[in-house]
Amino acid sequence: MYSVSYHGLRDKRYTDKGEKLLEGLIMTVRPPEVGKFLSFDHLTFWVGNAKQAASYYCTCFGFEPFAYSGLETGERNVVSHAVKHDKIIFVFQSALNPGSDEMGKHLVIHGDGVKDIAFSVEDCRGIVEKARQKGAKIVREPWEKSDEFGSVTYAIVQTYGDTTHTFVERTNYKGPFLPGYTTDVFRNPLLDTLPKPGLRFIDHVVGNQPDDEMVTIADWYEKNLLFHRFWSVDDSVLHTDYSSLRSIVVTNYDETIKMPINEPASGKRKSQIAEYVDYYGGAGVQHIALNTSDIISAITTLKSRGVEFLEVPDSYFNMLRERLKTSPVKIEESMDKLQQLKILIDYDDNGYLLQIFSKPVQDRPTLFIEIIQRHNHTGFGAGNFKALFEAIEREQDKRGNLV
Ligand SMILES: O=C(O)C(=O)Cc1ccc(O)cc1
Numbered sequence: 001m002y003s004v005s006y007h008g009l010r011d012k013r014y015t016d017k018g019e020k021l022l023e024g025l026i027m028t029v030r031p032p033e034v035g036k037f038l039s040f041d042h043l044t045f046w047v048g049n050a051k052q053a054a055s056y057y058c059t060c061f062g063f064e065p066f067a068y069s070g071l072e073t074g075e076r077n078v079v080s081h082a083v084k085h086d087k088i089i090f091v092f093q094s095a096l097n098p099g100s101d102e103m104g105k106h107l108v109i110h111g112d113g114v115k116d117i118a119f120s121v122e123d124c125r126g127i128v129e130k131a132r133q134k135g136a137k138i139v140r141e142p143w144e145k146s147d148e149f150g151s152v153t154y155a156i157v158q159t160y161g162d163t164t165h166t167f168v169e170r171t172n173y174k175g176p177f178l179p180g181y182t183t184d185v186f187r188n189p190l191l192d193t194l195p196k197p198g199l200r201f202i203d204h205v206v207g208n209q210p211d212d213e214m215v216t217i218a219d220w221y222e223k224n225l226l227f228h229r230f231w232s233v234d235d236s237v238l239h240t241d242y243s244s245l246r247s248i249v250v251t252n253y254d255e256t257i258k259m260p261i262n263e264p265a266s267g268k269r270k271s272q273i274a275e276y277v278d279y280y281g282g283a284g285v286q287h288i289a290l291n292t293s294d295i296i297s298a299i300t301t302l303k304s305r306g307v308e309f310l311e312v313p314d315s316y317f318n319m320l321r322e323r324l325k326t327s328p329v330k331i332e333e334s335m336d337k338l339q340q341l342k343i344l345i346d347y348d349d350n351g352y353l354l355q356i357f358s359k360p361v362q363d364r365p366t367l368f369i370e371i372i373q374r375h376n377h378t379g380f381g382a383g384n385f386k387a388l389f390e391a392i393e394r395e396q397d398k399r400g401n402l403v
C-alpha cells in the first residue's frame with residue numbers, strides 16, 4: 001500500500017531557502033556571485049517536419065504562430081517555426097538540406113524531441129565562465145546577434161544526453177522574439193474558431209536518465225549552474241507493484257526554474273523511465289509541465305481540440321474524497337468536474353495542486369505534456385505517483401513494453 005505522502009517528505013527534507021535539510025545535511029544556499037537565471041526562455045525541438053509539428057501544437061494545444069526563420073529570411077540551413085502561448089515559447093526546427101549531419105543523426109537516434117532548454121539570464125558571459133571553470137562542456141562560446149531591435153548574447157552548454165542549454169541575455173533587446181526571426185507569419189484561420197486553453201508559463205521540465213545517472217546529473221546542475229536541490233524522493237516512495245523510479249528536483253537560486261531529474265529503479269517489470277530511455281536512445285526531456293490558473297477550463301478545451309490524456313480509475317477519486325474529509329485543505333473546484341475530466345489532486349495541510357498528463361505527443365513513447373494548476377503548493381504530485389504510474393503502465397502494456 002502506498003503510504004508516504006508529500007508533506008511528510010517536505011517536512012523531512014526541505015525547508016525554506018537559505019537553510020535546507022537535505023539527506024540529513026543542513027545546507028546553506030547562497031546567491032551566485034555572477035549572473036542570474038531569470039526563467040525558462042523557450043524550448044527548441046528538433047523534428048522531422050517543423051512546419052507540421054508547429055501546426056500540431058497550435059491546433060491541439062492552442063499555441064499561436066509567433067515567429068519564423070528560414071529560406072525567406074536568409075537562413076539557408078535550418079528552418080525554425082516559433083509558436084507561443086502566453087509566456088510559453090516552443091521553437092520547432094528541421095534541417096533544410098540533404099545530408100545535414102548533426103540534425104539528421106539526431107533525428108535517426110531520438111526521433112522528434114526537445115533538443116535545447118533555453119534560459120533567460122543576466123550576464124550570459126559571466127555564467128558561462130563560471131560553468132567553464134567547473135568543467136562544463138561549452139558547445140558554443142558566447143556570441144551576439146543583432147537586428148534593428150538591438151542585440152542578444154547567447155551561449156550553449158551541454159547537459160544530459162544530446163540535450164543542451166542555451167543562455168539568452170536579452171537585456172539590450174526590444175524585439176518580439178530574437179534577431180533573425182520575422183513575426184510576419186501565416187495564421188491558420190481555423191485557430192480563430194477554437195476556444196483558448198489559457199496556459200500561462202512553463203512550470204517545470206523533466207529529464208529522464210539511464211540507470212544510476214540521476215545523481216551525477218543533479219550534481220552537474222549544482223556544480224556548473226549553481227542550482228540547488230528542491231526536494232527529492234527515492235524509489236521506496238515512487239513505485240507501483242511493477243516498477244519504480246527515483247527523482248531529484250534541481251532549481252536556480254530564485255527557484256523560478258524547476259528541473260526534476262528521474263532515473264529508473266529496479267522492479268518486477270521495465271520502468272516507464274527505462275522505456276523512455278530505450279525509445280529516445282538515451283537521456284532526454286520526458287515531460288514539459290505547463291501552468292494554468294484554470295485547469296478545468298484548460299482541460300475541457302484541450303480535450304475538445306483533440307489532446308488525449310491519461311485516465312485514472314474512479315477508485316482514485318473515491319479514495320481521495322475520503323481522505324479529503326479529514327484534511328484542513330478545501331478544494332475550490334468542483335470535485336465532480338475534476339473527476340469527470342480525470343484531473344489528479346495532490347495536497348498537504350497548506351495547499352494543493354491539480355495536474356493531468358497527456359499521452360505521448362509523437363509516435364515514440366517519449367515526450368508528453370503535463371498541465372498543472374497550483375494552489376499554494378510547490379510539489380510535483382508525489383501523492384499521485386502511484387495512480388499516475390499505473391495509468392502509464394497500462395499504456396506501456398498496450399505497447400508491449402511492460403515486460
Ligand atoms: O515529477 C513530476 O514532475 C511529475 O509530474 C510526476 C511524474 C514523475 C515521473 C513520471 O515518469 C511521470 C510523472
Ligand SMILES: [Fe+2]
Nearest residue numbers: 206289370380
Ligand atoms: Fe511534472
